Amino acid sequence: MTVGSDQGTQGCPPLGTYQEGMDWNPVENVIFHRRSIRSYRKDPLPPGVIRRILEAGRFAPSAGNSQPWLFVVITSPEIIAQMERDALRVVRTFMFLMDYTRSWFRRTFVVHFTKLMTRIFPRLLHPVPFAAMMQMARGEVPVFFEAPAMIVLLKDRRGAADPSLGVGIAGQNMVIAAHSLGVGTCWIGFVRLLCWSRNWFKWKRRLGIGYPYELAEAIVLGWPTERRHGQSPREVLEVPWLEHGADDAPRLERLGE
Amino acid sequence: MRRGSNDWESDMAYLTFWQRMKLPTYLDAREITTGMVEFDRDRCTLCGICARCCPVGSIVVPTTRGEVPHVASGGPDIYLCFACGNCVAACPHHAATLKRRYTTHTYYNRLCRAPEMTYPRRY
Ligand SMILES: Cc1cc2nc3c(=O)[nH]c(=O)nc-3n(C[C@H](O)[C@H](O)[C@H](O)COP(=O)(O)O)c2cc1C
Ligand code: SF4
Ligand code: SF4
Secondary structure, eight states: OOOTTTTTOOOOOOSSSOOTTOOOOOHHHHHHHBBOOOOOOOSSOOOHHHHHHHHHHHTOGGGGGGGOOOEEEEEEHHHHHHHHHHHHHHHHHHHHHOSSSSSHHHHIIHHHHHHHHHHHHHHTOOHHHHHHHHHHHHHHOOTTTSSSSSEEEEEESSSSSSSHHHHHHHHHHHHHHHHHHEEEEEEEEEGGGGGGTTTTTHHHHHTOOTTTTTEEEEEEEOSSSSSOOOOOOOOOEEEOOOOSSSSSSEEEETTTT | OOOSSSIIIIIIIOOHHHHHHHOOOTOOTTEOOEEEEEEOTTTTTOOOHHHHHOOOOOOEEOOTOOOOOOOOOEEEEEEEEOOOOHHHHHHHOOOEEEEEOOOSSSSOOOOOSSSSBBBOOOO
């Protein structure tokens, strides 16, 4: 019988016994105090730390244990700067065509084109990413936040069930591990802007994208410029509990209120 | 399963057919409620941390003392803020407070099950 490396140790004992209203345990603490970090120190992350973070992704659960992901590590400031430049160029083109807020002409005419495009790409042009792109085009906010490192998440289309979910879980595993080590992270969905770049074929080659791998997301990482671990509020969640007979109505509980 | 046992839910949680068809824009405050952040004049030291963590880069920090940061505005009652709460969480002097949550009134999903968003609760 093969043995795991934890053989002989306790494995992972519970971090405490649940009591109502008790303090967060260390894992919960990381979960609740994690914030997306958007300003990083210039100094590079040690490769050991990155490996440690990647390892948390490798051990994420996935449908059928099909592990439908590939992680590409980028620590070259030159490459990250090139990605920034290419993504920004795409944003500026998009906003030249679609930013309907800038002038009277745009508010009257361009808005209809933007709405048409929003029907075609409803989630990409959701008002929040749209506002972010308006600000990027105006130079108010960068795409990759000048982070010293990036993990690009590729999705293996041949995975079981829904590979995108697996990529998300692996990514969040890495994010949580990173924050527990004091490394700041931010998910960057805007990495997919590169798909519209005229250098897309270069990026495909560089990142190893091509069947069966698709560009899914990216996570930027680095040491945060300052400790930034306040909590932020979230929406109250309405949770149905089905706890009685098969025909009884569920009890709706408002979580977090 | 019928939800909507109180005002906000019946009003907000689900969209009618027409609401699902109408795309919101940043031009009309009836279609979109943007976030709103208030900065406390007495506490703010103009350190700029909030501006550096805003995902849409929309906090403008003044350089002269006595003024307070503000969130870029796109029109009457429209701010480029989606109420992520990052600036509030980051401000070391607790000078920023989230005054309003971001919600679209048409087409997209809404965050509207309670009048305010809440912090993690120790159950
Ligand atoms: C899949 C995904 C993609 C994201 N893409 C971006 C992005 O491109 N740029 C960005 O600034 N934040 C991005 N975020 C971060 C969210 O804006 C952030 O998680 C959200 O505002 C909540 O804030 P918090 O992470 O500080 O709690 C992304 C998050 C997820 C989960
Ligand atoms: S982080 Fe707080 S103290 Fe610093 S500029 Fe922003 S509101 Fe003012
Ligand atoms: S709540 Fe978020 S989006 Fe709004 S101003 Fe603060 S950091 Fe920016």
